[in-house]
Amino acid sequence: MVPPAHGAPCYRRRAVEIRVGHSPDPDDAFMYWALTTDLVATRGFVFQQVLADIQTLNQWARAGRLEVTAISLAAYPFVQDDYALLPHGASIGTGYGPIVVAREPASVDDLRGKEIVVPGVMTTAFLTLRLVLGDVPHRELPFEQIPDEVASGRADYGLLIHEGQLTFSDLGLHKVLDLGEWWLLETGLPLPLGVNVARRDVERLPDLSAVLGEAIRCGLEHRDEALEYALRFGRGIDEAVADRFIEMYVNDLTEDYGDEGRMAVSELLRRGEAIGAFPRPVSIDFVA
Known part of the structure; x- marks a missing residue:
């Protein structure tokens, strides 16, 4: 058993298994590198990374298959009853996108x-x-x-x-x-593309969110090591492209949406509602 990081609370509750779904892409892998190390206190959670393309993850989320998963923001209205938005882990770009x-x-x-x-x-x-x-x-x-x-x-x-x-x-x-x-x-806003969500029935959601947020911060603080790990998921793309892609989509707004990021989420979903893209109005709910 890996001891908790210095100053972190010690959790002796039973282990809670968490399957984390994400795309086999360098930016997503970068965010979860720290979960493969002993640099983050996992607070009694045991993580298994599950790789699938984003469209598959969107479909799995509609069935509530994974405890934590990356999905398209546009898919959130379809799964909002089962999942809440995590306050970190989003792929948000300012002035660039698909x-x-x-x-x-x-x-x-x-x-x-x-x-x-x-x-x-x-x-x-x-x-x-x-x-x-x-x-x-x-x-x-x-x-x-x-x-x-x-x-x-x-x-x-x-x-x-x-x-x-x-x-x-x-x-x-x-x-x-x-x-x-x-x-x-x-x-005048950045474009939020992918988001991370957690299933509402998972135990100790605030603790889980804290662990995942710390993993992102840890990756940003140990960029070289996290990049080396992320390159394994590059599907043959070269290091320079992977590095640039991570720089684009793992940033300050990934660590925390902030007011600007949350405003961007709200505006995109509001406009989606206006064109009838969703089956019913959206309730934007972040894990505290």
């Missing part, structure tokens, strides 16, 4: 009424795209396949998330629309 790409230079107006290949209808990227374009003819495809789908000519336009935001030009693709840039100009 992008629409094409083989040739194009304008936003060129996108209207055209089919766009998307990484899932429950992703925040797709919700934000709807805020820009309205009803979008679309086809779903796993996110990692979309760049090649466009480059090959099987699709004219694709919506890219994860590291595709940084590597699309390697395939000769052109950026048509940056949703994070559009959102910043539209609202």
Whole structure:
């Protein structure tokens, strides 16, 4: 048994197993590196990391499968009865975000009424795209396949998330629309994409939140070690790209939303409600 960190309370209650779902991406892995070390007092929780793409995690959350999971913010309204938002762990970018790409230079107006290949209808990227374009003819495809789908000519336009935001030009693709840039100009706020949620029936939710928050802080304080660990989850992307992607999406707002981050969450969900994206009004509830 690993002793608690200096000054941390000692918990002798029975172990509580927590499955933590996250994408097999460097930024998510970076946040949870500290849980694989003895640098964080786990307060009686035992963690198992479960890897799946974000669309799968969204679907699992609708079934309440995992105790803690990353999901798209756009999926939260569908799972709000079972899960509460954690006050940390979000992927939030200011002035950048998912992008629409094409083989040739194009304008936003060129996108209207055209089919766009998307990484899932429950992703925040797709919700934000709807805020820009309205009803979008679309086809779903796993996110990692979309760049090649466009480059090959099987699709004219694709919506890219994860590291595709940084590597699309390697395939000769052109950026048509940056949703994070559009959102910043539209609202003056950062764009919250992925969030972490905890199932409401888990024991000692405030303690669990504290452990996960400390893990994020620990990763930021030991960046080199956390980066080395995160590179194992890079799906072949090089270190420079992984480092840049982590820098983009593991930041001060990841450690804590703050007033700005919470305002951004509220505004995006409010706009989603206005276009009828959710089955009922959203109650935004953070773990204390």
